[in-house]
Amino acid sequence: MVALSAGLGALPGCGSQQEPGDGARGVGTATNTASAKAQAHRARQVAAAWDGSASAAAWRAGYHPIDGVVQLPQGGLRDSADRRAFKDYSFVLRAKLPTANRPEGRVVWDKGGSLTRPLWGAKKAYESLAASQKKAEPSLTVTKVKLGTMRVATSRGAATIPAWLFSLDGYDSPLKRAAVSPSKLPQPPIGRDGDVPGLPLHRLVRISSDGRSVGVVAFHGACDDGAVVNVQETSGSVVLSPSVKGQKKGRCTKQAILQKVTVKLDRPVGNRVLLDAVTGKPIPYKSPHRPSPSWS
Numbered sequence: 001m002v003a004l005s006a007g008l009g010a011l012p013g014c015g016s017q018q019e020p021g022d023g024a025r026g027v028g029t030a031t032n033t034a035s036a037k038a039q040a041h042r043a044r045q046v047a048a049a050w051d052g053s054a055s056a057a058a059w060r061a062g063y064h065p066i067d068g069v070v071q072l073p074q075g076g077l078r079d080s081a082d083r084r085a086f087k088d089y090s091f092v093l094r095a096k097l098p099t100a101n102r103p104e105g106r107v108v109w110d111k112g113g114s115l116t117r118p119l120w121g122a123k124k125a126y127e128s129l130a131a132s133q134k135k136a137e138p139s140l141t142v143t144k145v146k147l148g149t150m151r152v153a154t155s156r157g158a159a160t161i162p163a164w165l166f167s168l169d170g171y172d173s174p175l176k177r178a179a180v181s182p183s184k185l186p187q188p189p190i191g192r193d194g195d196v197p198g199l200p201l202h203r204l205v206r207i208s209s210d211g212r213s214v215g216v217v218a219f220h221g222a223c224d225d226g227a228v229v230n231v232q233e234t235s236g237s238v239v240l241s242p243s244v245k246g247q248k249k250g251r252c253t254k255q256a257i258l259q260k261v262t263v264k265l266d267r268p269v270g271n272r273v274l275l276d277a278v279t280g281k282p283i284p285y286k287s288p289h290r291p292s293p294s295w296s
Contacts, residue, residue: 035243042196043232043239043277049190050273051236059273059282060156062183063107063115066204067153068287069178070129071163073171081138089131090139095167097122097145105162105180113156117180122147125164125177141169150176153207155282156271190280200278201229201242202258203286211268216283218242218261223252227259232277233266241277 050056077083085091105119122145150163165174205215218227225246232239240263274283 039241046239047234047237053189055186055189058186064155065152066285071176074173085138085140090136091130092139092141095144108160110158120179143167188281204283214263219256220244222255229261237273239275
């Protein structure tokens, strides 16, 4: 578990767990039936709004990565100094940044289909990695830059996309940075319900290779026993409802703790939309190393 003081204030429903109900499944033992029923009802509302909607069609037609848009050299960074430099956006450019000879790049899915997206220039891609042109210690030195490709996981399966390849001093393989922008998120067909307690899921971590489990990061508080995520599955969507379980005696501090939760599914995700019951929106993928441009 990763615990961070998020400074978000006391969690709504802190200390009470919400159980699965009316077709939803979850982890833990229920202690608040009314909250569980409200949560399950909300999940059904979100699924009904999305299933068969224009928003769902737009989502399935777009390019939405659920993988890091930055891929480290094979084997990762070699030592703590280089890892710190990457984390601190500390790069030194010792190469010429090329100019792309075309304004667009093509996303090609393994299962068929492709999509044209605006192509990032090498300068924009580099500036997303490096906070400053000034030399700092420690730093990573870029010795060559060229346009190539990289493989990413997306909401439509694995795809090959254009990428800028940054050769680094001391490494045999390049650091790769996606060179195409993700599609704009569709307008959700349902808004947030202020009467349903809880904080949205923090981020999507991964979908298993067989598509039958989903890893997410959820919030819980200092006065409970951890995060719980219920799931409502339909033919067109997978709705995840975050809550908390258990209750501890004592004062609940104004703290939010992040916890990774793995949710098991009845069948593979496939082309179904992964939705957050709290917001009514697709669950955001966020890289642990760099902000993802997919969810602005």
